[in-house]
Amino acid sequence: MLLTIKTTMPGAPDLGYALHKHPGRVQRFDQSFGTAHVFYPDADEDRCTAALLLDVDPVKLARTRSRSTPDFSLGQYVNDRPYAASSLMASAMANVFRTAMRGRCDARPELAATPIPLEIVLPALPCRGGPAQAARFFEPLGWEVSAVPVPLDPEFPEWGDSRYVTLTLTGRQRLADALNQVYVLLPVLDDAKHYWMAPDEVDKLIRAGEGWLAAHPARADITRRYLANRRTLVRAALGRLADSEDAPEDALDHTDIDEEQPAATVPHATDADADADAASAHGATATEDAGATEDAAPVTLAERRGRAVLEALREEDARRVIDLGCGSGKLLSRLLQDAFFTEIAGADVSYRALGAAKRRLKWEQSPNASSGRLTDLFQGALTYADERFRGYDAAVLMEVVEHVDPPRLGAVEQVVFGDAAPRVVVVTTPNSEHNVRYEGMAPGAMRHADHRFEWTRAQFREWAGRVAAAHGYQVRHVPVGDDDPEVGAPTQMGVFSR
Template sequence: MLLTITTTHAPATDLGYLLVKHPDRVHTVTTSVGTAHVFFPAAEEHRCTAALLLEVAPEKLAGLRGGDHFALGRYVNDRPYAATSLLAVALAKAYSSALRGVSKDRPELAATAIPLEIGVPALPGHPLVERLFGPLGWDVTVRPVPLAPESWGDSRYGTVTLRGTHRLADALNHLYVLLPVLDGGKHYWVGPDEVDKLIRAGTGWLATHPDRALITDRYLAHQRAFTRTANRLLDDDPDLLDPDRPAGDQLDAPPADTPDPVVRLGERRRDAVLAALADTGASRVLDLGCGSGVLLGALAADPRYTEVVGADVSASALAAAERRLERLADRQRARITLRQTALTYADARLTGYDAAVLMEVVEHVDESRLPALARAVFGSARPGAVVVTTPNVEYNVRYPALAAGTMRHTDHRFEWTRAEFADWATRVAESYGYTVVFRPVGDEDPEVGAPTQLALFTRVEGVAA
């Protein structure tokens, strides 16, 4: 299988520096399924092409996952020829530095968008190519490969050319994710670490892709738990996507002359939670279901919070939070501890804190498990105050891109009306010795209320759980 990368950026031979491959040599990399060769069929000042050729060892084919679903599918398949996850893995190994956007010799060029042309002679799933690459700024040309005899029509393969102006790292990450997505399968077992790979490679483009749901589902081999985690991590990053907008429905940037810039709902929610915490006077805080750490950084930046614990059941979410926290100053990072734990089970490590936050968490828990969550948080951990936010389902009619009767995210198990949230919160408060008050988050609509609802629970001293 073959993949070519061409640029006309002058001098074009700088492509060799970006790929960390000398144009005058043939470079060989061993993979788990065969041998990958990198060579330069053209290396002129005005045009340079790097080719990645993967030779799959025949004896490796029978042990691969995937293949066609028939008796001899493990032995008779397209794996040696079509651009699939095998080529994506070879790309990652051969171009590892370029994939990360790192270039010791040309750091400025690595950060610059340059004209690129990507060629793939045999790409499966060609009807999806325009749909997946087009929104990323690629001009896509697909020539279907006919079956033999031609009277049988076209095969599922296409000769594909992508043209666009991108950073080389972005182009390689597009390919790394979308090659196995187009094929619809992977040649290896998909485990939890694949979520981290997807988030890392999808940074800056996947969260806002109109076919994000299809991409995450196919890349993660239709494993629902992994796709839920990946989508939650993508949604948790306010730099990529407002967590309360349906996927692909972005808040438009305000015009330059707008006196009051649009503030995203995710930011308003964070600010509302911080304001509620400030009202409690808390200094030691739990962020329960912290996800990728959106709130943790804000808590660490405020010196009133002397100890902050971020807790989540997902190892991938905690790994993403750890990466986010690396941006903090050492003195801020030192005040934060990350713990892996399930919020529906009592955990003695979470007791004794002044306040806890469940920000956009309860709707990700099956309703049948909510009593267990309440026991673990309000009964066992029993902080002095608890801040809970959750979507207001009544507001969903104000989202034109959200189909009637559907929820804001695929991972939501439910979405409550204001009355339903008030009923649940009131029952929890009465059961565990708390008082509760409610606050709207976001602009209030006179008919359907605010997009997010917040409940502030305060423990009544002297009242047992």
């Protein structure tokens, strides 16, 4: 199996920094099913190509077979897997390029954060559905796609084409995004995963799909194929994607799962009735949407959270609002649609997120901006005092604090409650106790790959009470989503006022 990654950016050999693999060395990485080699066929100033070559050992592959796997004897050793780029290559990518896939590059942080020209080639990719399927999955992500069918035998063209294609992707992408997209879509195009499907596969999909999968027009098909049609896992993943900040406003997918597929046999926690497929598909438990009519689309947790924040601001008569950690601008969009709010601003530490917010809000030509309601949209870190945070009736930190490293949380408290000191602060954060209600979520896992922690209700109340007392606020707690009698609501909200 072979994967090549080429760039023609200025200083092309810096690709080695982003991949954390030196262009001047051949490196070997042992895998449970063979050996992965990383090397650079060329590394010139204006062009650099990194290659990942996976040498599959059929004996190793057979030895990794679980007891539940059928024993096809000779079929274990003689098959097409050593020549196909599929889930084995995806596994090797995750092992070899782990840091690059997380977008980390301490030596060249700007390189990891910036889209660069890339050409990714997979000479032998199993693709059920042919070239059109490859284009369907990759083109919405901004790639120019070339998928050339591989003939069964060039000497006998009348035999037709195999199910393999030579796939070439060309475009400008962040390297981490490109690697994660390929990682997810390799087994999706193959439409077969070659190892046991456990609940943590949902977490892997959500982590690798961050920033692109929730908004993909084929997200339901991608999710179903990636999770091998395991109904429970598919419903859980689609629910979490629907609640993602990256999801479009109408991201209420119907899973269209093959009813003939057996449900996953791995254990999972659930509070949803087995018949509540619609609620599960949208990330809500059956009880959350018990009031919905049969024809009504269930309301996502993200939707409920946004409504709860706006309701809290109205109750506090807070008309001038800054969204701290505004992300892609979903809350800002809601605020602008409500004439009650007269002055609105947003700040985020991520330039990429601000770019998405500006596109969502049509910042350059927005009539709301020109009329003065959307007064500012700027880059800023909550760990540093900034005069631009001051002067508002309210500050909102919606799903923000859990992204802060605990040692730096004190700095955020001082900046928001001490220096900016608005009359009202609204904070929402996940309730970790409720995680057991998400089907397919691994024990101890967090809802987002970037979460540094997730609080229980008691922990959040302790933090909120301490911060309120230190800075002269009163705080009231509001559950968001159905308030489960055992584990509470999925989101907890604190409304600080003085």
